Amino acid sequence: MNTQHLINILEGKGFTVREAEGGSELVIACPLCFSEKDKLYINAGSGLWTCFLCGEKGHLRNLLIKVCEKTVNEAFELERELLGGTRMRKRPLVPRPAPPSEVKFPEEFIPIDESSFSARGTSMAQEYCESRGVFQDMAQVMGMGYCLTGLYAWRDIIPVVTQGALRTFVARTWIPDEQKKVLMPPGSQAERALFGYDKRAVERAFWNELI
Numbered sequence: 001m002n003t004q005h006l007i008n009i010l011e012g013k014g015f016t017v018r019e020a021e022g023g024s025e026l027v028i029a030c031p032l033c034f035s036e037k038d039k040l041y042i043n044a045g046s047g048l049w050t051c052f053l054c055g056e057k058g059h060l061r062n063l064l065i066k067v068c069e070k071t072v073n074e075a076f077e078l079e080r081e082l083l084g085g086t087r088m089r090k091r092p093l094v095p096r097p098a099p100p101s102e103v104k105f106p107e108e109f110i111p112i113d114e115s116s117f118s119a120r121g122t123s124m125a126q127e128y129c130e131s132r133g134v135f136q137d138m139a140q141v142m143g144m145g146y147c148l149t150g151l152y153a154w155r156d157i158i159p160v161v162t163q164g165a166l167r168t169f170v171a172r173t174w175i176p177d178e179q180k181k182v183l184m185p186p187g188s189q190a191e192r193a194l195f196g197y198d199k200r201a202v203e204r205a206f207w208n209e210l211i
């Protein structure tokens with residue numbers, strides 16, 4: 001994790017950032033419960049965060065979305081910048097350079113989180129996911145969401161990420177008699193993303209089960 005970069009992002013958003021536990025935690029006042037006490041702890045290594053006042057918590061990407069008010073696409077890009085170095089260093093083999101990716105989430109994308117997951121109007125998406133054993137936590141970790149309008153209306157959006165970048169997404173309908181079960185964005189390097197050398201087995205297993 002590029003901790004200084006995260007501190008800059010938080011300070012740019014107006015937060016006063018305090019370091020705790022010898023710098024392994026960053027602490028700010030939680031904007032989600034409008035507290036002035038420094039009770040939102042962010043792990044400087046992983047980006048996992050918890051507010052000890054209101055109980056909100058999550059991973060780095062939804063910190064960027066919920067706390068720093070970034071869009072989904074901005075959050076994806078920033079997460080890659082913040083974690084990219086860490087992930088590269090952990091790789092046992094020399095990684096091949098990541099091919100450029102032009103894929104963006106659709107404008108209408110709604111990320112699955114605790115509020116949207118239980119919100120009215122999304123129960124069909126929820127039911128579809130749960131029927132395949134995908135529960136809220138998993139969906140959040142995967143960065144899943146859904147669309148209610150636009151080209152991908154009434155579809156779950158399942159991102160496919162390799163080498164830290166969004167390569168493509170799968171828009172899987174939850175309407176039973178829809179002709180096109182799966183849509184993908186144009187120019188999305190779908191084949192490479194789906195059968196790529198660096199796709200983790202756990203993602204593949206998850207994927208096969210879902211689609």
Ligand SMILES: [Zn+2]
Pocket residue numbers: 030031032033034035040051052053054055056
């Ligand atoms: Zn809070």
